[in-house]
Amino acid sequence: xxxxxxxxxxxxxxxxxxxxxSAGVTFVSYELISNTLFRERERAAVxxxxxxxxxxxxxxxxxxxxxxxLLQSLDIGADRYVLLQRGGQWYSRSAGPAASNAVxxxxxxxxxxxxxGAQRIRRDREAALVVAVPVQGDAVFYEIVxxxxxxxxxxxxxxxxxxxxxxxxxxxxxxxxxVTRHALRPLAAVAEAASGIAEGDFDTRLDxxxxxxxxxxxxxxxxxxxxLSRRLQRDRRFAADxxxxxxxxxxxxxxxxxxxxxxxxxxxxxxxxxVGLIADEVARFQALVDxxxxxxxxxxxxxxxxxxxxxxxxxxxxSRNLPGDLLHTDPGTxxxxxxxxxxxxxxxxxxxxxxxxxxxxxxxxxxxxxFLEVDxxxxxxxDEARATIFDRFVRGPSANARGGGDGTGxxxxxxxxxxxxxxxxxxxGDRPGGGARFRIDLPMR
Amino acid sequence: MSAVLLIEDDxxxxxxxxxxxxxxxxQTHAVPTAEExxxxxRRQPADAVLVDLMLPGMDGFECIRQLRRTDDVPIIxxxxxxxxxxxxxxxxxxxxxxxxxxxxxxxxxxxxxxxRRRGRxxxxxxxxxxxxxxxxxxxxxAGEVRLHGExxxxxxTEFRLLCELAEHPGQVLSxxxxxxRVWEYEIGDERLVDxxxxxxxxxxxxSAGKPRHLVTVRGLGYKLQP
Numbered sequence: 001x002x003x004x005x006x007x008x009x010x011x012x013x014x015x016x017x018x019x020x021x022s023a024g025v026t027f028v029s030y031e032l033i034s035n036t037l038f039r040e041r042e043r044a045a046v047x048x049x050x051x052x053x054x055x056x057x058x059x060x061x062x063x064x065x066x067x068x069x070l071l072q073s074l075d076i077g078a079d080r081y082v083l084l085q086r087g088g089q090w091y092s093r094s095a096g097p098a099a100s101n102a103v104x105x106x107x108x109x110x111x112x113x114x115x116x117g118a119q120r121i122r123r124d125r126e127a128a129l130v131v132a133v134p135v136q137g138d139a140v141f142y143e144i145v146x147x148x149x150x151x152x153x154x155x156x157x158x159x160x161x162x163x164x165x166x167x168x169x170x171x172x173x174x175x176x177x178x179v180t181r182h183a184l185r186p187l188a189a190v191a192e193a194a195s196g197i198a199e200g201d202f203d204t205r206l207d208x209x210x211x212x213x214x215x216x217x218x219x220x221x222x223x224x225x226x227x228l229s230r231r232l233q234r235d236r237r238f239a240a241d242x243x244x245x246x247x248x249x250x251x252x253x254x255x256x257x258x259x260x261x262x263x264x265x266x267x268x269x270x271x272x273x274x275v276g277l278i279a280d281e282v283a284r285f286q287a288l289v290d291x292x293x294x295x296x297x298x299x300x301x302x303x304x305x306x307x308x309x310x311x312x313x314x315x316x317x318x319s320r321n322l323p324g325d326l327l328h329t330d331p332g333t334x335x336x337x338x339x340x341x342x343x344x345x346x347x348x349x350x351x352x353x354x355x356x357x358x359x360x361x362x363x364x365x366x367x368x369x370x371f372l373e374v375d376x377x378x379x380x381x382x383d384e385a386r387a388t389i390f391d392r393f394v395r396g397p398s399a400n401a402r403g404g405g406d407g408t409g410x411x412x413x414x415x416x417x418x419x420x421x422x423x424x425x426x427x428x429g430d431r432p433g434g435g436a437r438f439r440i441d442l443p444m445r
Numbered sequence: 446m447s448a449v450l451l452i453e454d455d456x457x458x459x460x461x462x463x464x465x466x467x468x469x470x471x472q473t474h475a476v477p478t479a480e481e482x483x484x485x486x487r488r489q490p491a492d493a494v495l496v497d498l499m500l501p502g503m504d505g506f507e508c509i510r511q512l513r514r515t516d517d518v519p520i521i522x523x524x525x526x527x528x529x530x531x532x533x534x535x536x537x538x539x540x541x542x543x544x545x546x547x548x549x550x551x552x553x554x555x556x557x558x559x560x561r562r563r564g565r566x567x568x569x570x571x572x573x574x575x576x577x578x579x580x581x582x583x584x585x586x587a588g589e590v591r592l593h594g595e596x597x598x599x600x601x602t603e604f605r606l607l608c609e610l611a612e613h614p615g616q617v618l619s620x621x622x623x624x625x626r627v628w629e630y631e632i633g634d635e636r637l638v639d640x641x642x643x644x645x646x647x648x649x650x651x652s653a654g655k656p657r658h659l660v661t662v663r664g665l666g667y668k669l670q671p
Binding site: 240243244247248249250251252253254255256258259262283286289293305306308311315316318319336341342345349 | 455457458461462464465468525526527528545546547548549550551619621631632634635664
């Protein structure tokens with residue numbers, strides 16, 4: 001499983017912390033508020049009950065007390081219910097359902113023993129309080145006070161507090177996300193600079209004053225970039241120097257050999273053969289220097305531009321004196337490709353040269369969406385050679401057998417480098433019916 | 446037999462190239478410094494100049510600029526330096542083409558022939574055709590360009606490039622088309638075209654930064670319009 005990102009983790013931690021904190025605060029405050037409210041309500045209920053009980057007590061002291069009327073005369077609200085128990089009989093204000101069931105037995109017993117008391121009960125699935133006050137003549141006055149409204153209030157309070165807790169924890173997550181974005185912003189700058197350097201922009205540096213807390217990172221990053229660009233410059237200068245130092249004597253050789261070559265007829269047989277050998281080797285040396293320098297420069301960024309791929313292939317075929325009808329274009333192939341024209345020309349040219357040299361000549365160049373393929377008429381590439389065929393200084397076996405390898409052994413390596421420079425790749429397959437099929441994939445954009 | 450001036454400080458290269466060029470049928474004057482080259486060209490003008498860039502004393506860039514002040518002779522840079530900066534600078538100084546050492550003598554001869562071919566076609570029979578693009582007049586047969594009626598001095602390659610575009614008025618020619626028609630390159634360096642277009646604009650436009658006649662068509666190439 002992939003590990004969650006730093007931002008996600010920090011935000012989650014913030015959210016959990018905020019949730020724990022707000023849940024704690026919510027719980028404590030709910031408990032406090034509900035206890036206080038219940039206590040207040042109970043006290044009020046008990047006080048009211050005593051008041052009513054005093055009235056009932058006075059009423060009962062009369063000559064012929066009519067209990068029902070006595071209860072009717074009490075001034076009670078809708079949420080209170082009064083009962084009187086006298087001599088095992090229950091009296092109430094109305095002939096409604098026997099509310100006496102609601103009075104717990106324990107409370108009855110306690111009241112019967114002459115002690116006042118109160119107990120919380122549930123009646124009709126609503127919270128209520130029963131207060132019992134003994135009055136004269138072994139009677140007990142009960143009052144049932146509905147706590148439904150209080151309970152609803154507390155429910156609403158719980159709902160509000162829960163919502164607040166959730167919001168606080170979401171707020172915590174948001175703060176975490178925001179804070180980490182700020183904390184990680186300097187790192188994003190580092191990442192951007194690093195990818196700029198990877199893409200070849202060696203002037204990219206971080207501003208050392210931008211983030212004092214990251215001064216060490218900034219300075220070591222800049223140091224690394226300096227070092228890298230210095231090394232790269234040294235390498236390039238070296239390649240340029242080598243190039244210059246090799247090219248000058250080669251120019252002399254090439255010119256001098258062409259003078260000799262022109263006079264081969266007037267030379268004796270052995271000298272003419274020797275001149276022929278030198279001329280061939282000079283030509284190969286020339287190609288080798290060009291290829292080596294090409295490889296030395298192949299890490300440089302590609303120079304992308306629009307190029308008509310059909311025309312490009314036609315030009316390369318023409319430059320190799322190959323017939324233009326080798327080109328087959330798959331339907332749906334875009335006309336203009338966004339490529340480094342010079343590199344694609346060279347890669348295709350190298351594949352064609354390769355086919356001529358080792359594969360009995362190219363039989364088709366196929367162009368499709370994002371790829372170029374060169375088929376040859378040779379025997380195909382043996383399995384043991386496939387793994388290394390795109391490596392440097394690897395030559396085809398047919399050339400070895402002939403012993404006259406005039407290639408540099410770098411052609412396919414250059415093809416692979418050019419394909420990779422585009423973000424694509426070079427690969428080798430089999431042509432149906434025998435022969436090798438080299439393929440260059442170039443990402444379409 | 447046409448004459449070629451070779452300015453090259455490396456003795457061995459100078460000697461061998463001179464011999465090889467003579468084998469190809471060119472009468473070659475080979476000198477080791479830019480100063481001697483300029484003097485030689487003044488005294489005995491050659492039909493084409495081959496010049497190295499790294500020379501003792503006056504360098505190749507300055508040598509090309511001085512030659513260009515008075516001469517529209519085809520100039521080819523023959524240098525061991527192949528970085529973009531040098532190539533563009535050499536062309537901007539006024540060279541017509543740029544080859545990187547080691548160059549095969551046959552290839553060099555082919556380049557010289559291509560440059561001279563267009564030199565000849567430019568100076569043929571007297572003027573008949575006049576191609577007009579607003580205040581710009583081109584007489585292909587006379588080898589003449591006039592802006593606001595005043596003659597403009599262009600090199601042969603610039604003239605050939607201008608004629609190629611003028612013969613297809615309003616039509617976009619790609620860099621590759623121009624490379625093959627003007628320089629006879631099958632696969633060549635498009636910077637040749639770009640630098641020559643830049644040089645031409647300085648001569649035939651009132652403001653080279655805002656060309657009216659020789660305009661770039663993004664992604665396609667160039668066209669000439671009134």
